[in-house]
Amino acid sequence: MRTDARDRLDALMGKLRPPQTPPSARLRAGPDRSNVRILVLIGVLAAVVAAGYLWLARPRPQPSAGPLPSATLAHVRPAASANPASGPPVVVHVLGKVKRPGVITLPSGSRVAEAIKAAGGVRPGAKTGTLNLARKLVDGEQIPVGVRGPSPIAGAPPPSPDGSAAPGTPLDLNAATAEQLDDLPGVGPVLAQRIVDYRTQHGGFRSIEQLQEVSGIGARRFADLKPMVRV
Incomplete structure (x- = not known):
C-alpha cells in the first residue's frame, strides 16, 4: 500500500520537474569565454587601425602663395665704406727723446701720437710736454719730442705747402x-x-x-x- 502511494508521488513529481538539458546541448548553447575575449580584442585593434588611417588621410592646409613679407622684399643698401680713400702718405721727421728718431712715412691722416709710436715711443722718463698728440700730421714737418723745436728766423716767410x-x-x-x-x-x-x-x-x-x-x-x-x- 505504501509502495503504491510512493510510486504515485514520484510520478507526480516527475511531471512537475523541468526537462533536463543534456551537457552537449549546454556547450553548444554558450560560446567559450576565451573566444569572446579574442573577438573583443580584434575589434579594438580594428578600431585603432581605422582611426590612425583616418588621421593620416586628413586634409592638410597648403601654404599661401601670396607675396612675401615686405621686410624680405626691401632693397638692402650696401653699407658705406668705413675707410674712405686715403690720400698720399706723409713723411715726417721725429727727433728728440724717442727710441728710434728719424724720418718716418705714415698713412695720410695719421696723428702725432702715431708718429711717436712709429719712432719706438718715448724714452723711459721722458715726457712729451705740450706737444699736441691728437694733431694730424703734415707732410714734411718735424716733430720734436721732449726737446725744444727749432725757432723760425725772425722775418722769414713761412715755408711753402x-x-x-x-x-x-x-x-x-x-x-x-x-x-x-x-x-x-x-x-x-x-x-x-x-x-x-x-x-x-x-x-x-x-x-x-x-x-x-x-x-x-x-x-x-x-x-x-x-x-x-x-x-
Whole structure:
C-alpha cells in the first residue's frame, strides 16, 4: 500500500520537474569565454587601425602663395665704406727723446701720437710736454719730442705747402729732404744722403756747427753752406 502511494508521488513529481538539458546541448548553447575575449580584442585593434588611417588621410592646409613679407622684399643698401680713400702718405721727421728718431712715412691722416709710436715711443722718463698728440700730421714737418723745436728766423716767410723753403730762406737741416739738400751748392746726392743719415742717427741737428761732423763736409764747404742752412 505504501509502495503504491510512493510510486504515485514520484510520478507526480516527475511531471512537475523541468526537462533536463543534456551537457552537449549546454556547450553548444554558450560560446567559450576565451573566444569572446579574442573577438573583443580584434575589434579594438580594428578600431585603432581605422582611426590612425583616418588621421593620416586628413586634409592638410597648403601654404599661401601670396607675396612675401615686405621686410624680405626691401632693397638692402650696401653699407658705406668705413675707410674712405686715403690720400698720399706723409713723411715726417721725429727727433728728440724717442727710441728710434728719424724720418718716418705714415698713412695720410695719421696723428702725432702715431708718429711717436712709429719712432719706438718715448724714452723711459721722458715726457712729451705740450706737444699736441691728437694733431694730424703734415707732410714734411718735424716733430720734436721732449726737446725744444727749432725757432723760425725772425722775418722769414713761412715755408711753402710742399715743405720746401721759400727762395732766399735758409734750409732747415732737420726737415729738408735729401732732394732739397742736393740743391745746395757743393752737395751732391751722396753727401745729401749722409746728412740725412746723420740726423737720423743723432736725433736731428741741434746746431749748424754739427754739420761739420758729417763725412765730406770740411771747413771750406761748411763756410759756403752756413748762410744757407738753419736748425
